[in-house]
Structures are given as C-alpha cells and as structure tokens.
Amino acid sequence: QKEVEQNSGPLSVPEGAIASLNCTYSDRGSQSFFWYRQYSGKSPELIMSIYSNGDKEDGRFTAQLNKASQYVSLLIRDSQPSDSATYLCAVKVGGYQKVTFGTGTKLQVIP
Amino acid sequence: DGGITQSPKYLFRKEGQNVTLSCEQNLNHDAMYWYRQDPGQGLRLIYYSQIVNDFQKGDIAEGYSVSREKKESFPLTVTSAQKNPTAFYLCASRPGQAVNTEAFFGQGTRLTVV
Numbered sequence: 001q002k003e004v005e006q007n008s009g010p011l012s013v014p015e016g017a018i019a020s021l022n023c024t025y026s027d028r029g030s031q032s033f034f035w036y037r038q039y040s041g042k043s044p045e046l047i048m049s050i051y052s053n054g055d056k057e058d059g060r061f062t063a064q065l066n067k068a069s070q071y072v073s074l075l076i077r078d079s080q081p082s083d084s085a086t087y088l089c090a091v092k093v094g095g096y097q098k099v100t101f102g103t104g105t106k107l108q109v110i111p
Numbered sequence: 112d113g114g115i116t117q118s119p120k121y122l123f124r125k126e127g128q129n130v131t132l133s134c135e136q137n138l139n140h141d142a143m144y145w146y147r148q149d150p151g152q153g154l155r156l157i158y159y160s161q162i163v164n165d166f167q168k169g170d171i172a173e174g175y176s177v178s179r180e181k182k183e184s185f186p187l188t189v190t191s192a193q194k195n196p197t198a199f200y201l202c203a204s205r206p207g208q209a210v211n212t213e214a215f216f217g218q219g220t221r222l223t224v225v
Contacts, residue, residue, distance in 0.1 A: 006153075032211055043201055043216040044154070051211045088153060090214070097142045097161045097207055098169070099214055103153035 003027060004091050006102035014110050019076040021105050023089030026070070032092040033065055033072045037085045038104065044088055048074065079109045114138065117202050117217035123225050124189070124196065132187045132220045134202035141207030143185035144214065147171060148199040160185055161207050189222065197224045 005024045013019045021035075032051055036044035048063040050056045050072065056063045062075040072091075076083055086104040115136045124130045134143065142161050146154040146169075156169030160179040174193025179185055185204075189196045199221050205214040 008151075034213055043219045046213050046215065049211070049213050090154075097159055097205075098156065098167070099144065099159075099203075099205075100156065100170075101146070101154040 003100045004102040006105050009106040010108050012108045019079045021074040021087050024071045025091045029093045030091045034090040035074045036088040039085045081109045084109045115217035122222045127191045129190050134185045136204045140204035142205045144203040145187045146201045
C-alpha cells in the first residue's frame, strides 16, 4: 500500500463547476496535510495546509480532513481554466520531518 | 528576498559522471529535502535533513549522496551509480522545529543524461 494515494486523473470539469480532489494516506500517525498545485514544468506551490479534522476554507479552496477515514480532500469552487494543473497531496507524520507526496491528480477545467 | 535557490536550472551529464546540484535557502529553515520527479509522476523523496550534519535516506536514495555542513545549504550529488538520472529535481525546506509548517520549493533543476 502506498503511503499517499491519489487518482491520477485527468479530472475534467466545466468552467464554473466544483472540482473535488481526493487523497488517502496509510499512516495513522500523520498530523500535517498539504495540497500543492503544480503547473507543467514548474515547481509545486502550496495552496492549503490542514492539521485538524474538519474543513478549512481559503477563497475558492476548501480542504477537508477526516483522520478516522484517513482521507483529505480539496474542493475548488467556481473552477477557472487557470486552475488546470496537477494537484499534489502531501502528508507529514507527527514527530518526524519526512514529507511524502502522492502521485498527483491532473485537473482540466474546460472553458 | 527570502527563498530557496536551486542551480543550475538545466544540467547535462555524460554517462558515468557525477554531478552536484546546488540548493541554498536563506529562510533560516532547519529541515531540507530533495525530491525527484519523472514525467507524469509525483514527487519521490531522495534524502532529507532535519538539522546540520544530519540527514536521512528517503524512498529512493540509491545512487545519490548529500551533505549538510551548513544550515543554508543541502547539495545533492547524482553519482554514476544512479542508472536513470534524467529527471526534474526539486529541493524544499521547512521550519523544522514547529510541527505544523509547510514546505516551500525551489525552482528545480532539470537533469539530462546525454
């Protein structure tokens, strides 16, 4: 079982719709969860971080964490063509410095 | 400006040669990381360091070596033992002492074996 799993996609949504990206993780000791966006040929940039169960909202982005079910998700409301990118989920186990990434989900927003 | 600087941006290596990728940060971060990314793939951890003079193997350390002699610097050497070195290499750092902090990335080095 991979430490962090994501559906590779591509996930296609029409402009203005909600995009839902999901990530599951295997280590129950995980405490820190991150979503990064990566455009082709560029380095990842942080979108959201979440550390406790529940929802965290920032503009059009909402991160959701459910530690009991070991999944974290990212919702993008009012999706724009500029949101088309690969979204990477990353997890850090508490007390350790290792940060593990999933393989990423490619999102395509269709105008 | 504070940030993470990787150099060079593009690097070409002949088979059998060792090459060293540079990563410098002026963010006063304790933890630093090296990841490798192949086309269409996620990031795989090569090595990471929590403090000066200490580093840990990640998931794909074979054929790579690192050093952490200074807090600001974490160079990665790709040795001739690495059979498929062509990839996009990313360096990251984060404040190591606090639990809930994010990692920030440099702009990456694209290594090609010719």
